[in-house]
Amino acid sequence: MSAQDVVLEARGVTRSFGAEVAVEDLDLTVRAGEVHALVGLNGAGKTTLMRLLLGMLRCDSGTTCLRDGDAGLVDVRRLRPPAWASVGHLVETPFTYAELTVLETVRCAARLHGLTAAEAGPASQQIIGALALDHWSGRRTGTLSLGNRQRVGLASAMVHRPGLLVLDEPSNALDPAGVLVVRREILDAAGRGAAVLVSSHHLDEVARIADRITVLHRGQVVGTLPPDGADLERAFFAMVYGAEADGHLELPGDPAGPRRT
Numbered sequence: 086m087s088a089q090d091v092v093l094e095a096r097g098v099t100r101s102f103g104a105e106v107a108v109e110d111l112d113l114t115v116r117a118g119e120v121h122a123l124v125g126l127n128g129a130g131k132t133t134l135m136r137l138l139l140g141m142l143r144c145d146s147g148t149t150c151l152r153d154g155d156a157g158l159v160d161v162r163r164l165r166p167p168a169w170a171s172v173g174h175l176v177e178t179p180f181t182y183a184e185l186t187v188l189e190t191v192r193c194a195a196r197l198h199g200l201t202a203a204e205a206g207p208a209s210q211q212i213i214g215a216l217a218l219d220h221w222s223g224r225r226t227g228t229l230s231l232g233n234r235q236r237v238g239l240a241s242a243m244v245h246r247p248g249l250l251v252l253d254e255p256s257n258a259l260d261p262a263g264v265l266v267v268r269r270e271i272l273d274a275a276g277r278g279a280a281v282l283v284s285s286h287h288l289d290e291v292a293r294i295a296d297r298i299t300v301l302h303r304g305q306v307v308g309t310l311p312p313d314g315a316d317l318e319r320a321f322f323a324m325v326y327g328a329e330a331d332g333h334l335e336l337p338g339d340p341a342g343p344r345r346t
């Protein structure tokens with residue numbers, strides 16, 4: 086892999102909210118054709134990092150860059166609007182219009198990402214089928230279950246086959262069948278050459294799809310996990326506890342918590 090393959094990059098990024106440092110001096114790359122997973126405890130900074138990478142939040146210091154064709158990596162704050170057409174994301178609230186049907190919503194997302202009217206219909210039908218939403222295609226999104234709203238958000242993020250996909254806990258609300266479907270779509274996207282950044286709390290799931298797994302703790306990268314490692318959970322906790330000054334972190338239901346050995 087060369088520097089040419091980097092599609093998304095954070096360089097020395099820091100962001101605080103009041104006195105709290107959510108992301109601190111963080112470097113990260115996502116390359117074409119790879120699935121890069123972010124894992125960490127609640128509040129580790131995963132969503133904040135994704136929002137910074139997508140320009141949804143301003144960095145206090147450092148920069149986040151996205152590849153814009155021949156112009157190379159460009160600060161997201163200066164990215165030309167057409168470059169955003171090749172980005173798909175689901176970060177926090179799924180893209181849905183409560184009064185529109187599933188098909189209308191996904192078609193709308195396709196058009197917003199630059200597909201022509203002629204392209205948007207078939208592309209929407211295809212991704213709705215892929216995400217097993219056919220049955221709900223004519224339903225207003227405001228009446229859908231949480232998991233199906235999540236699927237619509239994923240369909241809207243993927244309908245235009247983006248070159249960069251950023252998904253924050255994409256299988257959070259999904260049933261086991263949905264988890265399989267999303268796994269397949271993520272792997273297909275990377276197989277087509279897309280750069281994929283995904284966060285998850287499910288280490289087993291992450292191990293199935295990721296080429297690289299980065300562990301965040303208190304806004305910093307504390308290590309990387311090998312996706313084919315033997316005991317990911319153990320390695321994860323060792324990294325997280327190891328990052329604590331005294332090697333000790335209290336967990337609910339486990340007041341003593343594991344200690345660094």
Ligand SMILES: Nc1ncnc2c1ncn2[C@@H]1O[C@H](COP(=O)(O)OP(=O)(O)OP(=O)(O)O)[C@@H](O)[C@H]1O
Nearest residue numbers: 102105106107125126127128129130131132133134
């Ligand atoms: N808009 C905000 N205002 C104030 N604090 C915020 C804001 N957004 C995030 N934070 C804080 O920044 C820290 C990182 O939050 P973030 O949502 O990035 O974590 P996360 O790793 O995505 O957590 P989770 O796994 O629970 O989704 C948290 O302590 C959070 O309270």
